[in-house]
Amino acid sequence: MFILAPINHANDMKHLAQSGADEFYIGFYETSWASNNERFYDLNRMSDFAEDANRYSLPELIEPIEEAHRLGKKIYVTLNAPYYNPNQLRMLQEYIRKLKEFKVDGVIVSNLRVADICRQEGISAVASTMCGVYNTQILSTYAMSGVKRVIVPRDVRIEDVKRMKESFPEIEFEVFMMRNGCKFSDANCLGFHCYPHGALCRTLKFSKKQIGGTNLTFDLAQQLFFNDMMFKELYEHDACGMCAIYDFTEMNIHALKIVGRAAEQEHIAKSITMVKANIAIAEQSSSRKEYLENMVFPSDPKTCFMGLSCYYPEIRFGAKHKLSD
Numbered sequence: 001m002f003i004l005a006p007i008n009h010a011n012d013m014k015h016l017a018q019s020g021a022d023e024f025y026i027g028f029y030e031t032s033w034a035s036n037n038e039r040f041y042d043l044n045r046m047s048d049f050a051e052d053a054n055r056y057s058l059p060e061l062i063e064p065i066e067e068a069h070r071l072g073k074k075i076y077v078t079l080n081a082p083y084y085n086p087n088q089l090r091m092l093q094e095y096i097r098k099l100k101e102f103k104v105d106g107v108i109v110s111n112l113r114v115a116d117i118c119r120q121e122g123i124s125a126v127a128s129t130m131c132g133v134y135n136t137q138i139l140s141t142y143a144m145s146g147v148k149r150v151i152v153p154r155d156v157r158i159e160d161v162k163r164m165k166e167s168f169p170e171i172e173f174e175v176f177m178m179r180n181g182c183k184f185s186d187a188n189c190l191g192f193h194c195y196p197h198g199a200l201c202r203t204l205k206f207s208k209k210q211i212g213g214t215n216l217t218f219d220l221a222q223q224l225f226f227n228d229m230m231f232k233e234l235y236e237h238d239a240c241g242m243c244a245i246y247d248f249t250e251m252n253i254h255a256l257k258i259v260g261r262a263a264e265q266e267h268i269a270k271s272i273t274m275v276k277a278n279i280a281i282a283e284q285s286s287s288r289k290e291y292l293e294n295m296v297f298p299s300d301p302k303t304c305f306m307g308l309s310c311y312y313p314e315i316r317f318g319a320k321h322k323l324s325d
Helices: 010-019 031-036 047-052 060-070 086-101 112-121 136-144 158-167 202-205 218-234 240-250 265-284 289-292 302-306
Strands: 002-006 022-026 076-080 108-109 125-127 147-149 172-178 254-259
Touching: 002 265, 010 060, 022 060, 022 240, 031 086, 060 076, 086 112, 108 112, 112 125, 112 136, 125 240, 136 158, 158 240, 172 240, 172 265, 240 265, 240 289, 254 265, 265 289, 265 302
Parallel strands: 002 022, 002 254, 022 076, 076 108, 108 125, 125 147, 147 172, 172 254
Antiparallel strands: none
């Protein structure tokens, strides 16, 4: 089972590989895109973070791609914005041709049209969470378009991941593991990941709200107040799925995804190291129960105990979800 890590600078790759990263993914910016499109037309989901998340232009991607291959690692490029119009799709096709020349290992796409372009150009397409592969029917559609690898949405339950994996054993499955959780579905999110405008999750967290209403009982007001406090203060974006590593090992999941193309290298390396350690523990465990008793926890597990930042809460809170060992 591989660990997929975000990369923003070729110089970071060796350190992250030594920490345990097996594969990388990267974004890029391109001046031709910016000059031909309005500001609010993303090239990828992190376009508004500019060089914080997309350090290289398209021609400059040759450096990190070659460095990844020198390290014996695969590298994927993100082209996963929520929407592309026909003119933008023509531009994407030119970008994808260039990426093939650079020998990138695959393109992370957001819809069937971009996947079709990848197939036409002879480059591997990875269906991102923007594709919303929630069940075998959606997965079948992408498989028929030539997609051989799928990133499972954050909010899919373990049992549904297993069902899709059993139905399509030839597909590589990539699941979220560490950092940057979200309360909502990427596939149904049309918000921008940028501070001046903000997506729905950020608006809900930081907007001013006042609890009130007619016939508002003390108990209801208490529940509303507590819910708002939990959302703002305790429901962290730094999510974790390490409790599910034993299950994913049993399913033969291909890759565990670390999120954070704009994050500091050391934070990414720390997440990789923890995941690597837990993979080793899972491989030596004879049951989920044994793994959960011996696994490595995050250094500040306060939200773990409340189940607020779990990618897969049904593992620790199995009775509630009717799951067993």
